[in-house]
Amino acid sequence: MSPKDISESFALSANTKDSKCLMGNVCRDRDLPFQHNVFNSSQFFFEIEGFESNSSPRQTSPPVFSKPMDSNIRPWYNNARKKLKKYMFRAVSEGSIEELQCLLVEVKERSNACRNMTVQDYLMKKLTDSDTGKTCLMKALLNINQNTNEIVKMLLSFGEENSFLERLINAKYTEEAYKGQTALNIAIERRQYNIAQTLIEKGADVNAHSQGVFFNPKHKHEGFYFGETPLALAACTNQPDIVQLLMDNRRTDITSQDSRGNNILHALVTVAEDFKTQNDFVIRMYDMILLKSKSRTLETMKNKDGLTPLQLAAKSGKLEILKYILSREIKDKPNRSLSRKFTDWAYGPVQSSLYDLTELDTTADNSLLEIIVYNTNIGNRHEMLTLEPLHSLLRMKWKKFARHMFFMSCCFYFIYNIILTLVSYYRPKRDEAPPYPLALTRNVGWLQLLAQVLIMIAAIFLAIKESVAIFLLRPSDLQSILSDAWFHFAFFIQAVLVIFSVFLYLFAYKEHLVCLVLAMALGWANMLYFTRGFQSMGIYSVMIQKVILQDVIKFLVVYIVFLLGFGVALAALIETCPNDSKCHSHSSLGAVLMELFKLTIGLGDLEIQQNSKYPVLFLLLLITYVLLTFVLLLNMLIALMGETVENISKESEHIWRLQRARTILEFEKMLPKYLKKKFQLGELCKVAENDTRVCLRINEVKWTEWKTHVSFINEDPGPTGTVNFKISLD
Secondary structure (H helix, E strand, O other), X not given: OOHHHHHHHHHHHHOOOOOHHHHHHHHHHOOOOOOOOOOOOOOOEEEEOOOOOOOOOOOOOOOOOOOOOOOOEEEEOXXXXXXXXXXXXXXXXXXXXXXXXXXHHHHHHHHHHOOOOOHHHHHHHHOEOOXXXXXXXXXXXXXXXXXXXXXXXXXXXXXXXXXXXHHHHOOOOOOOOOOOOXXXXXXXXXXXXXXXXXHHHOOOOOOOOOOOOOOOOOOOOOOOOOOOOHHHHHHHOOOHHHHHHHHHOOOOOXXXXXXXXXXXXXXXXXXXXXXHHHHHHHHHHHHHHHHHHOXXXXXXXXXXXXXXXXXXXXXXXXXXXXXXXXOOOOOOHHHHHHOOEEEEEEEOOEEEEEEEOOOOOOOOOOOHHHHHHHOOOOOOHHHHOOOOOHHXXXXXXXXXXXXXXXXXXXXXXXXXXXXXXXXXXXXXXXXXXXXXXOOOOOHHHHHHHHHHHHHHHHHHHHHHHHHHHHHHXXXXXXXXXXXXXXXXXXXXXXXXXXXXXHHHHHOOOOOHHHHHHHHHHHHHHHHHHHHHHOHHHHHHHHHHHHHHHHHHHXXXXXXXXXXXXXXXXXXXXXXXOOOOOOOOOOXXXXXXXXXXXXXXXXXXXXXXXXXXXXXXXXXXXXXXXXXXXXXHHHHHHHHHHHHHHHHHHHHHHHHHHHHHHHHHHHHHHHOOHHHHHHHOOOEEEEEEOOEEEEEEEEEEEOOOOOOOOOOOOOOOOOOOOOOOEEOOOO
């Protein structure tokens, strides 16, 4: 008999479920070896059935998850001793109640005959896959069908009768991908409320952590992160009934943290997306859990990165969930302390709202403002800054102190550039010696030395200030410098050039003028930084910045490649002249490159082809270069710049606000402590007993909500500057 015949006859007998007599014979004979010894144990073939092979190799490297946690396609080995376990797994997956009953009787009989282990150990071993740790109970839940409820009850009853029910229910996956997962997790994932309730009543561990690599993916779409606990899984998969069931259980630890340090609110923020259908259920779950906990502890807990749920929402770019948390207002009296927004008074559509500044302002460690402003990986951070109270908080900071500091900085830098320009522009006459420090007999020399000292002091101050702004106030990567802090980097480079030029001057090097001229040119270009103080000019400056960084740099890279390539080729075609003869002016590589550059901008001529070895080839290369650079690259650059300006014009105001926000925070960090305290915004509000917070008062117009305030607002508008103001709970 061939292996194919064996597989067909075996599959036929295994799928005959109508004969009760056959079940009894199978129970007695399935652990016996086949009588047909046609192929050895190293040979195998695949059989599509409802059970897994126990001989699949254990993965030692991070899995690719090409197979799910319960695949029905597995290699089958001719190992008679393990067939009983395989048949039980197949029976529970296919919902074969009568076959499972027969198999459980058989395994019970065998356990009584076992001498080297206890009955409970033997039964648990037979009901568990030794490679993965998956039990028959898990297998049944992974293959939901019309008989699953009866199969689960049968397995639980069998476990209870034989005193290993707790071990059966709380058994965990052992393989790397799904390590730690229990039957309760699978029941919740399969949305089986009744089975989950039964498992909890029977003693399932409601705080078990699933820590397999599939549940902690390093990258998106490599697994499903849900916070590891059953409660977090139910919340992240939108099952409020199971969430309520678990939270009503006294054994459930609501504040449990996973391997990342995240609690259930962190997990909800992580699974939130920026489309409404998913955010709606996330917000409902967030509210439900927070109200059930009746404490702000969940929302103030930090994970291993030092982030609360609010800060995590900002850092991960979850705009909708961030907006909800910032403006959450709970109106029922017992739970109003869980709010972050409080309506103090209202008159028609105008209402005075108090926003909790906890975790928001720069007085807190790792504040929300700093996370949004300095984190260049947040693609929608400019939209986050338009949310209240962040928008009003920045606007008030600007009016209170930042605009005055900004104006003083602008004046200082302007005067500094004037002095630098005068020093760079002044040159002695040809018959006069240069005004070095050792030859200061003329009044102009003394003045120039004084100017050098002044710009030296100012340059040292600027170098220290900008290096602190770039590297110490908030560590910046290359992307952050290019997108947000490139002006600071330009200021730093200019200051270094000035310091270097002064040292060259003091040691009587004429080349000091080169550094001064470069510093002067860069200094006046840096004056564009101060356009961010004015909205119209700031937006214009943003457009220039984006065009330079996005289009001009790319053009220059491609252009330099063409210039060098054609320059070397054309220079090689020009004949070299003997030493005793006059060479043409275009015989060197530098001269060829200069002429090619002139051709690109329309100022060159064709005299460069003189003295070439192959005039026709030279002319063809020259025409090709002109077509690629002057016709193609320059026109492409113009088109790209037009498209960039059109795209940026839609977001330039947001980008400008983001740049101004960074300027405000940098000025605030430079203030001494007593001034920071003096300029601190907000007022103390007693929200509840033993709960006093710093809140920011904002007057808003809410036409859609103005009819809903009358039940909980104050009798009349109160003073807007009151300290220790108490929110009315009447």
